[in-house]
Amino acid sequence: MREFVLFCVGGVLGFVVDAGVLQLLVTGFAWDRFSARLISFLCAATATWLFNRNLTFHGTRNHSRFGEWWRYIFAMSGGFACNFAAYTAVVLTFDVDGRWLPLAVAAGSVAGLGVNYFASRHWIYRSKPQA
Template sequence: MQAILLRVMTPSRVALLQQFLRFGTVGFIGFLVDTAVVYALKGSLGLYAAGLASYLVAATTTWGLNRLWTFRGRGSGPVHRQWALFLSANAIGFVLNRGTYFALVTFSPVCIEHPVLAILAGVAMGMFLNFHLSRTVVFR
């Protein structure tokens, strides 16, 4: 069993797994930011506008943390360009994330009452694609 693990868990795969775990940790922080902003703004803006605003705040937060920790030393160019590239590269992840969120807060009474469930479902839908694009496009 140990020999199989040693063959499967090459140093590059271990590094990739560690990077994905850091990305997931940053994503969890983004989830907390996303949730806090939705709950703070839903009364004044409604669930849709609050969801859009919270995504921008959470995406900016995760970009910064991924830049400093997950992908430290990778990527180049001006900071504002990298931020814009991060948002652009993750546009498909955004569609999956917020599409799931909007569908759930539109059609699910449970998610209307507890938007955190819709936020969590959206995060899960976009996470793997966002990791791949961050790794191969933004922080290469």
């Protein structure tokens, strides 16, 4: 249970990064809501990887740092598919833009949570089998 709670704390950190980068790109640099989301996802996934690597799953190391990051980003793409689908549904259904985009990011974050935890726990940070 501790592991899942820490994973959720990391998810909140990821949400803050995701929503912040998205806001910056959309309102500060006039990017569209969907292209900016791809960049904000990469930033958020990297932030959650650092958090999870150092706190949530701190004892399990099966790959090099870059190999672990790459696998983590790849594994999170499944959760991101759920996340982006929910984000897109909220954005298009309610014509969400500007300062309300974090609400769509939050819906996406909730949608991808289970997939991301399962991928992290059972693929990226699984324990090596005992001999």
